[in-house]
Amino acid sequence: MKKQLSIFFLATFAAFLFACSKKQAEEIKPETPTTNGPTPVTTANVTYTNFAGALFQTKCNGCHGPNGALKSIWLFNGFASVKNDTRVANSILVTKTMPKGSTLTVSERELLQAWFDKGMPE
Ligand code: HEC
Structure with missing residues (x-):
């Protein structure tokens, strides 16, 4: 009788342990990714x-902005100043003379190319 009882307690204890560890494993499941972060460009x-x-x-404002030394050649002054001047795309993507003194990364160039190709959406 004493032996039966201790087997019963052991089995109960084992079941309890198993239930606990199973619950814990469920709780540390990684969170599903949230969708409210910034959308990548x-x-x-x-x-x-x-x-x-x-x-x-x-990349351009330092020389071509309202206080830049090159504003008389091309004034960078917001969206319209880019959209209405075909020399901008040309200088960056065709002749590649701009931005003078610095460079664009491959991905910056790709994104700009796509932006010009789409007709420069605001
Ligand atoms: C370090 C100064 C500097 C920066 C930065 C710069 N430019 Fe220029 N930009 C010049 C100079 C100097 C000229 C005159 C022509 C030349 O020297 O190539 C010029 C000329 C231009 C012209 C007119 C001539 C042409 O090539 O069609 C455009 C348009 C232009 N830049 C666009 C840009 C754009 C767009 C950027 C940024 C991506 C930029 N520039 C960045 C110095 C700069």
């Missing part, structure tokens, strides 16, 4: 607002 969704504007601001 790709050649499919590139716009002036999500990419191109900031690039002109950092």
Whole structure:
């Protein structure tokens, strides 16, 4: 009788342990990825607002901005100043003379190319 009882307790204890470890394994499952983070910019969704504007601001504004020494050749002054001047795409993608003194990464160039190809969406 005593032996039966201890087997019963052992079995109960084992079942309890098993249940606990199983529950824990369920709890540490990685979270499903959230969808409310920023959407990455790709050649499919590139716009002036999500990419191109900031690039002109950092790569061109120093020389061509309202306080730049080269503003008389081309004044960078927001969306319209890029959209209405075909020399911009030409200088970056065809003659590749701009941005003078710095370079664009392969992915920056690809995104800009896609943006010009789409007709420069704002
Ligand atoms: C370090 C200064 C500097 C920066 C930065 C710069 N430029 Fe220029 N840009 C010049 C100079 C100098 C000229 C005059 C022509 C030349 O020397 O090639 C010029 C000329 C131009 C012209 C007119 C002539 C042409 O090539 O059609 C355009 C358009 C132009 N730049 C666009 C840009 C754009 C777009 C950027 C940014 C991606 C940029 N530039 C960055 C210095 C700069």
